Amino acid sequence: MRSLERDPAEATSMIDLIQPLANRLDTLFAEPLFRILLLAAILLAHFGLRLTFYNRLNSMGWKRATIKRIEKIAFAETWITPFVLGWIFFHPILSWLRGEARLEVLPVGVLAYAAFCLVMGGLFGFLWLLWRPIWKIQHVSAKRDVQVHDVSKQTGLTLARTRKCRWAAKLPMNQIFEMAVEQIELPVVGLPEKLDGYKIAHLSDIHLTGQVAPDFTAHAVSIATDWSPDLIALTGDIVDKQPCVAWLHGLFSPARAKDGCYFVLGNHDTRVSDPDVVRDRMTDAGWIDVGGKIETVSLRSLECQLLGNEWPWFTRPNDPFISDESIDFRLCLSHSPDQFDWCRRNGVDLMLAGHTHGGQGQLPLAGPILSPSWHGSRWASGDFYRSPTTLHVSRGLSGVHLLRIRCRPELSLITLRCPGS
Structure with missing residues (x-):
């Protein structure tokens, strides 16, 4: 030896x-x-x-x-x-x-x-x-109109349900209840002209933990619905705690969109005893589960595909079933932006994701540091393009960490645009 x-x-x-x-x-x-x-x-x-x-x-x-x-x-x-x-x-x-x-x-x-x-x-x-945001490498220049809603003041409701949350909300510069409603004019390469002006309300990372009152999420769903979107997308991390599963129907059943409301699950949805119960409750509330699936839908008379990617925590569609040349437009709902390359391989035109929370905090100029991604903070939040896919990453609405510094919760109201229109 x-x-x-x-x-x-x-x-x-x-x-x-x-x-x-x-x-x-x-x-x-x-x-x-x-x-x-x-x-x-x-x-x-x-x-x-x-x-x-x-x-x-x-x-x-x-x-x-x-x-x-x-x-x-x-x-x-x-x-x-x-x-x-x-x-x-x-x-x-x-x-x-x-x-x-x-x-x-x-x-x-x-x-x-x-x-x-x-x-x-x-x-x-x-x-x-x-990959710092200041250099704008692979970033998409999208017009943004941001309105900040101090939800607690606007609704008159007490949003912090626990002592820990009340303490966190009082910390200087903490923005957990300052919801940024961002109306985004997003240019999408390859977007059919018929879909120019198509409106998608994008919610992500709801994180129902019981720390924050469900009214915070209800406020976001109400704003998204009042905007009269063509489609509403929710990209995972809906529930963290089992008792909050009972809130799902009341929170999400009021949502309405012309072409439907679609969702996928994220890694935090594995924390309940049975994630399939979350799928069932969301389906009962009128939402369509596309996790690991391919849905062929008609959007403004165009044949389009809606893909649901929940990898690596659940499943994603099989690649061979995606390559249909008759499809005019592909939209992927993915919990993690790490699936960007998968979307590119499969000819996805637009990918919506969350998971990274914008880094939970952002430094001046340097931007985010923390980001649960294989690519670090490269795609922590914002709009990106790598041929042929445009990616929008939301900062999400909430989180288990009750702290957001220079990184407000985000409700994305996206209007799709043909580049140059």
């Missing part, structure tokens, strides 16, 4: 690889101030890589208990690793920061980890900067 001890040749090879880099860093960062900045960059990369892992972890279709267990371990490791290394090697690090020693005073393993953080952190950091 091979010895568990490191082969001396392997250790020498690693030293030969790390040592020149350490010597170069010593030369480039000779001044104490520069060394402090280098250490700060390493720490920033360490935390950035953990954030990257967190975003990808929460895009997986694994069981919630598994994800939460890994999440807790990862969170602990995020803080323990730099603390332990700092504690053990405090004096060598301090001597290096003061310019009194070279990096060779630190073990090769520590230097290797620091190099890993700098290289991988630099790579992911570059990609993160590249």
Whole structure:
């Protein structure tokens, strides 16, 4: 059996690889101030890589208990690793920061980890900067008219049902009850002329947890219906808590649209004992379940397909059944924007999604950081185009996290437009 001890040749090879880099860093960062900045960059990369892992972890279709267990371990490791290394090697690090020693005073393993953080952190950091909303890469320029509804003040109702929610609502800058009703003129490449001006009310991420009164959702459904849309779409995460299933009929049965109201489920709908009960209650309320299905519908006398993509938590349509050349327009309701490439492969013209909540909070200029997506915060919210698919991602109406900073809940009232019309 091979010895568990490191082969001396392997250790020498690693030293030969790390040592020149350490010597170069010593030369480039000779001044104490520069060394402090280098250490700060390493720490920033360490935390950035953990954030990257967190975003990808929460895009997986694994069981919630598994994800939460890994999440807790990862969170602990995020803080323990730099603390332990700092504690053990405090004096060598301090001597290096003061310019009194070279990096060779630190073990090769520590230097290797620091190099890993700098290289991988630099790579992911570059990609993160590249997809910031300020650069508008792959973004669609859509005209928006935004009206902010302070729902609690406008309805005169107390929306916070629990002490936790009342406390959260009082936090400075928290916008959980400031609903942004966004009327969007969305240009869609490949849109048939007959569908120019077609109106879709898009709701997402209702998150009935019992923390927020159902009146908040009822207000959104009422506004969407009063807008007289041609179609209403709901893209998942409807119920989190079993008792709230009883609210569904009363909340969603008043919704009306000329061509119908359609829905799919999301990952949080797996938290009730039987997600099929959610489907049944929504169907009883007059909504059409397209989860994992293909519905051929007539929209303004055009033959169109409505696709429901609930992957990776439930199902999505089989690719071979989608390629019908007689179809004039394809609309996909997907809970996660991660299905963007799937829609592109299948010739979807317009994809509506949610799930990412706009990042739950957004920094000035930099935009969102947190986003449960395999692509991080790249498609956290907004309008995007990658041939042949236009994607609209809603920030959603609510969430289990009772905090929204510079990221208001969103009700999207979308009017489809032919580009250049």
